[in-house]
Amino acid sequence: MHPKKEPTRPIPTGPRPTGPRLLLPGAALVLAGALATGCSSGSSSTTASSSPSASTSGSPSAPARSSGNQLQDDYQKVIANVLPSVVQITTPSGLGSGIVYDSKGDIVTNAHVVGSAKTFTVTLANSGKALQATLVGSFPESDLAVIKLDSPPGGLKPASFGDSGKVEVxxxxxAMGSPLGLSSSVTQGIVSATGRTVSEPNGGNSPGATIGNMVQTSAAINPGNSGGALVNLSSQVIGINTLAATDPEMNGGAAPGIGFAIPAATITNIADQLIKDGKVGNSGRAALGISARTSFNADFQPAGAVIVSVTPGGPADAAGLQPGDVITKVGDTAVTTLNSLTTALAALQPGAKVTVTYEREGAARTAEVTLGSL
Known part of the structure; x- marks a missing residue:
């Protein structure tokens, strides 16, 4: 099935689309472009036979609908159901996307889309009228934020969020959003992997968050898609488009078919707290209850994460960890920097028991820690 070629649309001028890019190690480039998805050619479709013996009734039978046409119908149904719930968000420094969360006008998006702004302009998918919105709350640690329309119009269509536990490769x-400022755009792909732990780059509006349990997709994600919806064929949002990989051998150009979305369970957990309290008290992310920095050895090479302070009564304190201890391993995961410690914890759950290996006065030790919540 070949799509009809449309005239090229000019890229609109104005605020720059926002969206952090993940620097993809060269070793992972073999995966780029290896998987093709979408409608197949006509050779895989089936139709009813035109032979007279194929029908026993006196009236002609209707042609069977091809599998390719059925898939197209499924796509169009999902787009009709979900696209009205996806909005474009404009800030003084850029633009991104968001998802209508409830009928009261709450919209969930990425923290890096809102940045430091407090007020926004929102354009609904089914209207060209600019609406004003105000920040409800932001949680950069999970790169999520909620804004609210000042005067919600009637007929807002909140999105339906799916069960992250049922997302399968x-x-x-x-993927729905406003890539490069092209509002109400849709791309398609598959779930390429689940349970990814990804660290965002620092700089610009990007909070540099390390996020666990992300959904990897081959659907194209470009700047401006951030905050938009990653949707399944049941018209359910399974993630928020957040991150696209870049290829260092292409001078930071996009690595085709490698994008990441924050899972629905994380979205609803954080959004519900921001809407209710304006802050997050339970992120669902594991924590040791410490502040730390990267430790360097005598050769000035990263050699662990040294504890700067310990939260009284927190998980590390209860396990006997002290300021000055250098953490070198969490479970079976080696820790060489503060970032690697954050990444190791992002893959774990609050309440989990884990063995922390550390050094104190040059001697290696271990402690059993019951992880708390960030």
């Missing part, structure tokens, strides 16, 4: 996905 191979499921068809549609």
């Amino acid at each position: 191979g499921q068809i996905t549609l």
Whole structure:
């Protein structure tokens, strides 16, 4: 099935689309472009036979609908159901996307989309009228934020969020948002992997967050897609488009088919707290209850994460860890920097028991720690 070629649309001028890019190690480039998805050619479709013996009734039978046409119908149904819930958000420094969360006008998006702004202009998918919105709350640690329309119009259509635990590799996905400022755009792909732990780059509006349990997708994600919806064929949002990989051998150009979305369970957990309290008291992310920095050895090479302070009564304190201890391993994961410690914890859950290996006065030790919440 070949899509009809449309005239090229000019890229609109104005605020720059926002969206952090993940620097992809060269070793992972073999995966780029290896997987093709979408409608197949006509050779895989089936139709009813035109032979007279194929029908026993006196009236002609209707042609069977091809599998390719059925998939197209499924796509169009999902787009009709979900696209009205996806908005474009404009800030003084850029633009991104968001998802209508409830009928009261709350919209969930990425923290890096809102940045430090407090007020925003929102454009709904089914209207060209600019609406004003105000920040409800932001949680950069999970790169999520909620804004609210000042005067919500009637007929707002909140999105339906799916069960993150049922997302499986191979499921068809549609990414909806405003890539490069092209509002109400849709791309398609599949779930390429689940349970990814990804660290965002620092700089610009990007909070440099390390986020666990992300959904990897082959659907194209570009600047401006951030905050938009990653959707399954049941018209459910399974993630917020957040991050696209870049290829260092292409001078930071996009690595095709490698994007990441924050899972629905994280979205609803954080959004519900921001809407209710304006802050997050339970992120669902594991924590040791310490502040730390990267430790360097005598050769000035990163050699662990040294504890600067310990939260009284927190997990590390209860396990006997002290300021000055250098953490070198969490479970079976080696820790060489503060970032690697954050990444190791992002892959774990609050309440989990883990062995922390550390050095104190040059001697290696271990402690059993019951992780708390960030």
